[in-house]
Amino acid sequence: GYFPRISQLEVEYVMAPIKNMRRYISQIDLPASINERGRLEKQGLTKEGRYIFELFTEGTRGRGGSSLGSRSNNSAGFSDGITLDNGEFYAEKLNNILDVVLEATEGNQERSGMYLLQWLTILGVVGKLWREAIKNPNNRDIDSYKVFLEDEEIREVANFSTSVRYERKLNFWCFNPGVAFKELHEEGLKCVVLTSGTLSPMDSFASELQTDFPIRLTNMHVISPDQVLIGVLRSGALEAKFNFSYKNRDNKLMFEDFGKSLANFARVIPGGILVFFPSYSLLERMYNVWTNSDKKIMEQIMKYKTLLKEPKQASKYKEALKMYQESLKPYGTRTGAILLSVCRGKIAE
Numbered sequence: 346g347y348f349p350r351i352s353q354l355e356v357e358y359v360m361a362p363i364k365n366m367r368r369y370i371s372q373i374d375l376p377a378s379i380n381e382r383g384r385l386e387k388q389g390l391t392k393e394g395r396y397i398f399e400l401f402t403e404g405t406r407g408r409g410g411s412s413l414g415s416r417s418n419n420s421a422g423f424s425d426g427i428t429l430d431n432g433e434f435y436a437e438k439l440n441n442i443l444d445v446v447l448e449a450t451e452g453n454q455e456r457s458g459m460y461l462l463q464w465l466t467i468l469g470v471v472g473k474l475w476r477e478a479i480k481n482p483n484n485r486d487i488d489s490y491k492v493f494l495e496d497e498e499i500r501e502v503a504n505f506s507t508s509v510r511y512e513r514k515l516n517f518w519c520f521n522p523g524v525a526f527k528e529l530h531e532e533g534l535k536c537v538v539l540t541s542g543t544l545s546p547m548d549s550f551a552s553e554l555q556t557d558f559p560i561r562l563t564n565m566h567v568i569s570p571d572q573v574l575i576g577v578l579r580s581g582a583l584e585a586k587f588n589f590s591y592k593n594r595d596n597k598l599m600f601e602d603f604g605k606s607l608a609n610f611a612r613v614i615p616g617g618i619l620v621f622f623p624s625y626s627l628l629e630r631m632y633n634v635w636t637n638s639d640k641k642i643m644e645q646i647m648k649y650k651t652l653l654k655e656p657k658q659a660s661k662y663k664e665a666l667k668m669y670q671e672s673l674k675p676y677g678t679r680t681g682a683i684l685l686s687v688c689r690g691k692i693a694e
Contacts, residue, residue: 359438362405362427363464369404370494371513387496394490395478397471397517401427429479432472439465467517489521523555530556581606589627600634604642607683611649616681617673618650621688625657628685651682655692662691 375387406426427435443461477484493516501508519525529537539558544550551558580586581602593599611618622628632654635642646652651672656665665684672682686692 355438356442359435359442361407362435365407365426366400366404366515367513370400370515373494373513375494375496389493389495392492392494394474394487394492394517396492397487397490398475398478400492400515401471401475427468429472429475432468432475436465436468436472439468470517486521486524486527489519489524491518491520492516493518521555522553526554526556578606582609589623594627594630597634597638600631601638601640601642603631604635604638604646605640608642608645608649611646611680611683614681617669618681618683619692620683620685621693622685623688625687625690628654628687632685646683648678650679651676653682653684655684655686655690659691666692 373390375390377387403426439461443465474487474490478487495514495516496511497514499510499512501510545563547558547561547563578587582605583598583602585596585599585602587599587603589599607618607620622631635646643652653665653669653672656662669682669684672679675681684692
């Protein structure tokens with residue numbers, strides 16, 4: 346049912362453009378190709394940012410019939426679609442409905458339909474870009490956006506069986522961080538402090554944000570140049586060529602050779618060693634090969650270092666890091682520890 350502060354008719358008027366848009370984009374043909382299994386597979390459709398104006402003009406418009414209302418009409422229908430003339434009024438109506446729904450569901454956005462909030466957000470972004478494009482033809486902010494249509498796979502599990510359906514999805518992406526940063530200027534912010542270990546070179550960073558930073562501070566790196574050695578190891582002690590691409594994911598000899606090389610490094614390098622893999626799956630495959638190898642790869646490594654793995658669970662991250670730090674202390678023949686990690690993982694950060 347509907348909540349008492351909102352009439353059913355008012356809800357239907359506000360929901361109509363959303364339903365129209367969903368129906369409109371679902372009828373757009375997406376390019377298709379034959380995949381490696383010989384099946385027809387739809388690809389996404391990419392359009393320039395200005396295409397979003399066409400989508401709102403045509404997609405939100407009702408099919409047939411006259412306008413159900415105007416701004417002066419309390420019923421305020423939107424069968425002619427959402428335009429610059431009624432966009433703000435429509436957003437106001439939608440926001441009122443969203444407030445009541447969130448209040449009735451105690452702020453649970455998932456229960457109330459997250460798409461309402463997403464629709465309100467994109468409505469505000471598109472409306473702002475639309476007005477700026479008309480007011481100032483030289484404004485190129487819209488050119489920083491792309492429209493992408495795709496069929497998203499939805500998997501549903503019920504009664505121990507999985508069903509798959511596809512739902513048309515509209516994406517509106519901004520590829521220029523300077524657009525978002527310009528909005529901060531327009532809000533009248535007086536001071537912005539950006540700190541990171543990876544801001545340098547600052548000129549390119551400032552160019553990307555399209556903002557001048559008159560006050561800059563660059564500290565020296567904690568590692569001096571004479572402590573750094575960058576090299577490429579093409580093969581190991583067993584002379585297997587190192588190529589860790591997907592096609593070599595089951596190359597046992599290469600995995601053993603890498604483990605043998607790691608054992609040699611562990612023998613001469615004091616303290617800790619961090620090893621980063623492209624993925625968790627490659628890490629696990631290599632670890633299992635070392636463990637079960639008849640060449641006793643794991644024994645060779647563990648003779649000199651305690652071997653630890655980065656956990657997949659973020660909750661166990663601190664525990665793993667603590668074990669690594671404690672294992673750095675020499676113990677018997679062991680001179681430290683090796684921590685196997687994953688690029689873009691928690692430890693890499």
